[in-house]
Amino acid sequence: MKCLFLTSSPGYGHTRAAEAIDMVLRCRYPGIETEYLDITNLMDRQVSDAIQDGYLRMTAEQPALYQKLYDMDKDIYRQLAGKIPADQNLIDFLDEQQRRFFPEVAERARFCQLASYKSLDSALLNTLINSVCNRNKIPAGRLLTQGLLALIYNILAARLRKFVSEYEPDFLIVTQMYPNALLSHSIKKGLIKQPVIGVLTDYGVHGVWVRDTTSVYCVSHEEAAEELHQQGIAEERIKVTGIPLVPAFSNIPTQSQARAYLDLNSGPTVLITGGQCGIGVMDAVKQLLNDDRHQYQILVAAGSNTAAIDDLQQLAKRYHNRFKLYGWCKDISHLICAADIVIGKPGGLTLSETLACGRPFIATCCLGGQEAHNVQFLQAKKVGLQAELDQLPKVLDDLFSNPELLRNMKRNAYQLGRPDAARAVVAELENILRQDDEMYIEPTSAFGL
Secondary structure (H helix, E strand, O other), X not given: OEEEEEEOOOOOHHHHHXXXXXXXXXXXXXXXXXXXXXXXXHOOHHHHHHHHHHHHHHHHHXXXXXXXXXXXXXXXXXXXXXXXXXXXXXXXXXXXXXXXXXXXXXXXXXXXXXXXXXXXXXHHHHHHHHHHHOOOOOOOHHHHHHHHHHHHHHHHHHHHXXXXXXXXXXXXXXXXXXXXXXXXXXXHOOOOOOOEEEEOXXXXXXXXXXXXXXXXXXXXXXXHHHHHHHOOOOHHHEEEOOOOOOHHHHOOOOHHHHHHHHOOOOOOEEEEEOOOOOOOHHHHHHHHHOOOOOOOEEEEEEOOOOOOHHHHHHHHHHOOOOEEEEEOOOOOXXXXXXXXXXXXXXXXXXXXXXXXXXXXXXXXXXXXXXXXXXXXXXXXXXXXEEOOHHHHHHHHHHHXXXXXXXXXXXHHHHHHOOOOHHHHHHXXXXXXXXXXXXXXXXXXXXXXX
């Protein structure tokens, strides 16, 4: 039996969810073969890097523009399709990104021949940027832009179809919305016939996820299920499983056990995490170290791409009694359980891990888009809140000064946690496979990781 996981960068949460499901599948079916495809790898490396970097730049430097793109704002997409002139902030952003990654492109005012670029992908992306930024200078600019968007989509969909056909998986598990959308046309034409399981890794639903071609959707919570149903997906195709976590979260240590394991004291403790890129970590650490009112025990899980890692290491040496720096790992259950409160970037996986350990979450660095859904969820369920960095010391002071409030938030978090979500996803997959006697293979072990 073969399984293909489809993910997309940037953001490691989609891959972490896939890995959690993979671990359960390997326990149930020791002979299973699994493969991962990040769809950005279907593109030329330079183009892929430009797009991923552009995403991170836009979320950090142009959050309002990113939110419009995420919300599928009508005017923004009309601008990208060349139907109306682009706003200057969009032009400036695209122009700067083009200069960063394609400095050899000297002329952006006219259509450039493919020979001017290193690859087809480079030609398509740069021509699209040129046509958006110079709409009135390019002959038939509006028609060209619309055609380019359709062509780019069809090329990526064809490359994905080719990969699936060559690998020949028995089923596909998709943990990000764009590969789910790219599969749709090929499934409708009967070119891909394997069942597709869509696993949503946030607490809200983006419209790009909504496809008739997805066999079943596994979602984080009842509210996400209702939102997906309101967008036209039949209830029987929606399953509330939670967001998949690695098996360690099904058997978490007590706080005292976690602190003993990490050689920590019993004082008020916070964990700061910023995802693989360490977004906002350094600023949060400085806020707490400079707070004269408290001597919090500060734990930091630093991602491998954390820009300020050298500075964090210096602070860890200087404040070795208060500040503990840990490398990023796939299982941070001990760090979360050792803490009283988790602080950082509200990614869906991070929030789910925090809830599984019964800890409240303070979002200090929300990138908007899907993370805005996550913040709304934690606030509505009274398991956390959003705070600006300069408000962080006061917010923590208020929580630690109100033990009953903190206990209630921990209890709410624990009740919402779904540590066995990966097993639940595999159970739904098996329900689909049972409908095809030729495809279904009896598992060799029970759910006992």
